[in-house]
Amino acid sequence: MKNVCGPDGEGVCGGLSGTPVTYGFRGTPREWRTPQKATRDNAPVNPHHRLGSALAHDTAGTTGPGNPRRSVGRSPQTPRDERSGDRPGRPGTLPPVPGRLTFFRALAALSASALLGLAGFAVLTWLVTAGGAPVRADGRVLHRFLRAAAAHPGFDTTAHYLCKLGNIQVAVPVLLAAAVWTGRAARAAGRPRWWLPPAAAALAMALLPVVVTVVKDAVHRPPPGQTVPDPSGYGYFPSGHTATSAVAFGAAALLLLPWARGRAARLLLALGTPLLLLAVGCALVWCDYHWPLDVLASWCLTLTLLSGVAAAQVLARAAHRDAPGAAGSGGAPDEGLNCSSGSPG
Numbered sequence: 001m002k003n004v005c006g007p008d009g010e011g012v013c014g015g016l017s018g019t020p021v022t023y024g025f026r027g028t029p030r031e032w033r034t035p036q037k038a039t040r041d042n043a044p045v046n047p048h049h050r051l052g053s054a055l056a057h058d059t060a061g062t063t064g065p066g067n068p069r070r071s072v073g074r075s076p077q078t079p080r081d082e083r084s085g086d087r088p089g090r091p092g093t094l095p096p097v098p099g100r101l102t103f104f105r106a107l108a109a110l111s112a113s114a115l116l117g118l119a120g121f122a123v124l125t126w127l128v129t130a131g132g133a134p135v136r137a138d139g140r141v142l143h144r145f146l147r148a149a150a151a152h153p154g155f156d157t158t159a160h161y162l163c164k165l166g167n168i169q170v171a172v173p174v175l176l177a178a179a180v181w182t183g184r185a186a187r188a189a190g191r192p193r194w195w196l197p198p199a200a201a202a203l204a205m206a207l208l209p210v211v212v213t214v215v216k217d218a219v220h221r222p223p224p225g226q227t228v229p230d231p232s233g234y235g236y237f238p239s240g241h242t243a244t245s246a247v248a249f250g251a252a253a254l255l256l257l258p259w260a261r262g263r264a265a266r267l268l269l270a271l272g273t274p275l276l277l278l279a280v281g282c283a284l285v286w287c288d289y290h291w292p293l294d295v296l297a298s299w300c301l302t303l304t305l306l307s308g309v310a311a312a313q314v315l316a317r318a319a320h321r322d323a324p325g326a327a328g329s330g331g332a333p334d335e336g337l338n339c340s341s342g343s344p345g
Contacts, residue, residue, distance in 0.1 A: 103318050110311045117303030121238075124297040128237050129219055134293070141292045142224055145285045155286070162283035165276075166241025171248035175205055178252035185259060192319045200312035201251040204305040208247050211301065212240045224291050239290040242298035245280045249273055250306045254313060277302075 127134040149156065164170060179198035186194030216235035222228055223236055230236075253273040260266045281295040 103314065106314045107311060110307045114304045114307035117300045120300035121297055124293055124300065125215065125219065128221055128293055138291050138293045142285065146288060149286050159283040159286045162280050163241060163287055163289060165280050166245040168244060171244045175201060175248040175252050178255045182255040182259060193316045196316045197255055197313045200309045201255060204247055204251060204309055208243055208305065212238060212243055224288050236290055237294050238297040238301060239284055239294040241284055242281050242295045243301055246277045246299060246302035247305055249277060250302060251309045254309050
């Protein structure tokens with residue numbers, strides 16, 4: 001480069017000059033030859049700025065029109081310091097979808113409860129068949145119930161009425177009415193797969209007598225308090241009345257629970273139904289109709305069957321949640337299922 005002289009730089013007054021400058025990495029010097037302007041003290045000065053895009057850096061932070069960097073002075077729409085990912089230490093990641101997570105957790109819990117009930121039923125069946133200490137302990141519990149019944153004869157009438165709740169003539173109509181009413185309500189609300197929960201309840205009720213009859217004939221347990229089987233070939237394990245009442249009233253409560261209005265109605269179905277089924281089972285032992293293990297095995301079998309009904313309920317609600325326009329459909333709200341994607345902005 002040349003050294004220019006004069007007030008307006010119209011002359012050349014010297015040779016080339018350069019200043020070594022280091023950029024970026026050390027050890028890579030570059031030579032930047034800058035023009036020098038002669039002054040009284042002969043000190044070098046920088047040349048004049050040219051009008052161009054570099055001036056945009058001088059206006060950073062302003063919001064006037066024409067500024068190429070107008071967004072600098074504004075707050076970001078999604079500040080990075082206010083976002084939180086699904087795991088600590090990973091900012092910016094999308095959180096999991098709450099509705100999907102609830103759906104899979106519910107199915108996993110129901111599958112575990114079904115397997116637990118099936119395992120309990122199998123273990124109790126093996127213990128009753130093998131005999132020994134568990135059967136003797138079962139007899140001692142039975143005698144305690146019978147002594148309590150003899151000491152309080154006033155409860156006999158109530159206990160007999162509770163036992164009648166396990167009759168097919170009482171339990172099946174209750175379940176049928178609940179299935180028909182909830183099916184019609186779900187269909188009128190335009191819900192997809194409205195038929196799935198009532199069909200699952202009907203299937204559970206149809207499978208129950210088959211399983212109970214097969215196990216009764218296979219185990220052939222004697223009547224309560226006796227060691228010789230019934231000559232007619234009737235077995236007492238598991239309890240048919242206990243299983244029938246538990247499946248019918250339990251499935252009806254599961255079908256009606258999403259449509260219940262108010263906290264009192266929900267508590268009545270969620271807490272009153274298990275207490276009623278517990279009272280029916282105890283009444284069957286109180287009246288000397290069954291061994292305690294007969295009732296306990298029927299409850300285990302009921303847990304497996306009702307888990308299938310609850311799984312059908314979860315699938316139907318998931319289909320309603322994913323259906324287009326589900327938010328505007330009528331009927332009871334699907335509480336606890338959130339289909340928000342959690343996307344930012």
